[in-house]
Amino acid sequence: MFRFFLALLFIASNFISAQNVKPKNIIILIGDGMGINYVGASLLQDSNSPFKEFKSIGLSITCSADKLITDSAAGATAIATGYLTNNKYVSVDPLGKPLYTIFELAKKRGLSTGIVVTSSVAHATPGAFVAHTKDRNDQTEIASQMIDKNIDVVIGGGLKYFLPKNLAGVRDDDRNLIEVLKSKNYSLPKNYVELNSLKESTKNLYALLESDGLPESTKRNYTLGDLTNNALKHLKRNSKGFVLMIEGSQIDWAGHDHKSKELLTEMKDFVTAVKAALVFAKENKNTLVLITSDHETGGMSITNGNLDATDIELSYTSGGHTPSPVGIFSFGPGENIFKAIMHINQIGQKLFQILDPSKKF
Ligand SMILES: [Zn+2]
Numbered sequence: 621m622f623r624f625f626l627a628l629l630f631i632a633s634n635f636i637s638a639q640n641v642k643p644k645n646i647i648i649l650i651g652d653g654m655g656i657n658y659v660g661a662s663l664l665q666d667s668n669s670p671f672k673e674f675k676s677i678g679l680s681i682t683c684s685a686d687k688l689i690t691d692s693a694a695g696a697t698a699i700a701t702g703y704l705t706n707n708k709y710v711s712v713d714p715l716g717k718p719l720y721t722i723f724e725l726a727k728k729r730g731l732s733t734g735i736v737v738t739s740s741v742a743h744a745t746p747g748a749f750v751a752h753t754k755d756r757n758d759q760t761e762i763a764s765q766m767i768d769k770n771i772d773v774v775i776g777g778g779l780k781y782f783l784p785k786n787l788a789g790v791r792d793d794d795r796n797l798i799e800v801l802k803s804k805n806y807s808l809p810k811n812y813v814e815l816n817s818l819k820e821s822t823k824n825l826y827a828l829l830e831s832d833g834l835p836e837s838t839k840r841n842y843t844l845g846d847l848t849n850n851a852l853k854h855l856k857r858n859s860k861g862f863v864l865m866i867e868g869s870q871i872d873w874a875g876h877d878h879k880s881k882e883l884l885t886e887m888k889d890f891v892t893a894v895k896a897a898l899v900f901a902k903e904n905k906n907t908l909v910l911i912t913s914d915h916e917t918g919g920m921s922i923t924n925g926n927l928d929a930t931d932i933e934l935s936y937t938s939g940g941h942t943p944s945p946v947g948i949f950s951f952g953p954g955e956n957i958f959k960a961i962m963h964i965n966q967i968g969q970k971l972f973q974i975l976d977p978s979k980k981f
Pocket residue numbers: 653692872873876917941
């Protein structure tokens with residue numbers, strides 16, 4: 621009888637520890653503006669959609685500290701810090717005080733950090749992971765703060781925010797941040813071919829592939845998934861793990877402009893990154909993959925189409941963002957804690973508590 625009791629205790633403790641498994645690597649995928657209907661359109665058009673592999677699904681309420689309808693700065697701040705702030709604020713609280721970010725915590729714990737976006741790397745969403753400012757439009761300031769954060773891998777556009785005006789940049793302070801990165805021994809591939817040909821090395825990298833945002837997905841010969849694979853190739857060398865943030869930045873831009881064709885192709889591009897993250901997570905089982913959005917854009921709905929959805933009609937009720945809740949899709953160790961309805965900053969709180977269980981909010 622006593623042995624039987626011990627066996628039960630053993631099974632129960634194993635069950636509890638399986639529930640509490642902490643991931644070593646965290647991959648956060650943000651579809652900017654990607655409301656539920658965006659995911660719905662993608663699902664209708666792709667019967668093998670990788671979204672179907674996610675079993676833990678939640679909803680995020682995206683209102684900011686001062687507005688029912690958030691912008692990307694406050695939305696990304698909530699995910700990156702665990703706190704709500706005002707629209708336009710980048711990882712500072714409503715009084716302007718800096719908020720500690722998940723990237724800052726990851727670095728302190730010895731993890732690597734990475735950013736892959738299709739906008740400028742100094743745009744509001746990546747900015748919230750690396751900088752503190754009340755003005756999301758001050759991309760030169762975000763770039764200045766970013767180079768001091770020793771991010772391991774940065775891939776996207778936005779070269780002009782790192783260069784002075786006499787070198788085709790937009791910086792008023794005449795600083796050349798690319799020279800600073802060279803002095804810090806960063807690899808600086810100038811285009812996708814150079815990035816893709818880099819061997820896994822001990823060097824960190826900044827791949828600023830365009831002056832501002834990247835071309836839309838149909839006008840470049842590489843996908844967000846290709847960029848993601850390049851980031852993972854370099855980040856995986858850290859035995860302590862990494863936190864990687866990937867953004868499908870231009871999904872939102874297509875939603876603002878009611879450009880349905882582009883919206884669907886940007887979603888397809890985002891899905892290539894989801895696939896890349898899932899392949900990595902299956903090979904490296906200590907990896908959590910989390911997909912969410914900062915807000916919905918355009919009040920988009922699917923209003924017509926043929927049966928296999930190869931030709932669908934999208935309609936819009938807004939030229940801006942809306943407060944419609946967005947999805948949370950999680951896969952891997954720790955996925956269960958995101959399976960709920962929560963406010964957007966609780967996503968950030970849960971990410972912090974994965975890295976530091978003692979962290980209180
Ligand atoms: Zn927007």
